[in-house]
Amino acid sequence: MSSESGKPNVNVCLVGQKFMGRTHSNAYLKVGKFFDLPVNPVMHTIAGRDQVELSAFAKKWGWQNATTDWKTAVTNPEIDLVDIGVPNDKHMEMAIAALEAGRNVACEKPLAHNLNDARAMRDAAKRARKSKTFVWYNYRRVPAVALAHKLVKEGKLGRIYQIRCYYLQDWASDPSIPLIWRFQKKVAGSGSHGDLGAHVIDMARFVTGDEFVEITGALSETIVKERPIPSVGSSGGIAAGSKASTRKGKVDVDDVMLFLGRMKSGAVASVEATRFSTGYQNKNGLEVHGEHGAIRFNFEDMNVLDFYDATAPRKLQGWTRIMVTHAGDHPYAHAWWPDAHIIGYEHGFINMVADMMNVLGGKLPEVALPDFEDAFQTQRVLHAASLSADERRPVRLSEVK
Secondary structure (H helix, E strand, C coil): CECCCCCEEEEEEEECCCHHHHHHHHHHHHHHHHCCCCCEEEEEEEECCCHHHHHHHHHHHCCCEEECCHHHHHHCCCCCEEEECCCHHHHHHHHHHHHHCCCEEEECCCCCCCHHHHHHHHHHHHHCCCCCEEECCHHHHCHHHHHHHHHHHCCCCCCEEEEEEEEECCHHHCCCCCCCHHHCHHHHCCCHHHHHHHHHHHHHHHHHCCCEEEEEEEEEECCCCEEEEEEECCCCCCCCCCEEEEEEEECCCCCEEEEEEEECCCCEEEEEEECCCCCCCCEEEEEEEECCEEEEEEHHHCCEEEEEECCCCHHHCCEEEEECCCCCCCCCHHHCCCCCCCCCHHHHHHHHHHHHHHHHCCCCCCCCCCCHHHHHHHHHHHHHHHHHHHHCCCEEHHHCC
């Protein structure tokens, strides 16, 4: 079916209406107003567990239908794209059901809550040859990160020596925060490691075009061992709106994960993921140092990329602060505002929907989109680092199939 513009429609079914449900809904709602797309995303169905919440959510965000029956929703022949925005342990069942029904699938990160589920999803995607898959590593769509990727690809840094990745938050350092699903291994798979570390592992792979070949050492720590069991779950943020009961339960995921690695090119890497970094709300960053230059990015200043040109005369060498907002030169800038009229967190999701719609409409994305195969490689790194921490030994990626 075509829209009033004459462009083919892409009917979307989104599963999940909490934090990621809001970000994804906003992206589908806004993308056509800023990007000239080959297809028109239609907010067809929202699926979740609570019909009352769903009905209110659908009305607020513009979804045409709301249902608690996700199995029927993701296999509905009217649906073209299934978008999975639920806790990690539900990803595999939903994704495989959608793929076997011939749907295109977008899935939140990490790909799954463990390596086996991720492998099954990757294999299902291989079998579903007509279906496209996408994974919401949305920081690739931040213009500064996309520019960093292009600079490395153009050879501006030359041979890469060192990669430094970090994702620092502090929200979990309050021990009164309830035992929401992000603190439960059976649901999340891991803690800061899979929630935050997955993002910067993907960012390192994406920006450098390099792959991890060995985790040389890792350290995992659970700082708060018990938390109050929630009487009410979160209401749309990370933990906001959740309420504690008087009973407590065990935290069985990492609060902090640190690891070192070697890359295929010979570069070395360090990765830090923590929810206990007091003073940092969302410091998500990357530094890459090479023979000809370096780049550094910090999401708390997301419109800026710092670049160091080591080929300039020594008296002129120093960090250059690039405001990544100039249309024609900077990724995605053409769709937004005049120079230095900055964008925010939600725009990475809108940019990603634009790229997904371009791919579904037969066009190329601005920069590479991660599919299930790509995201499986990040899952392998997550698993190898966890294994290294648990067994206190180096782990080669060739061990992790």
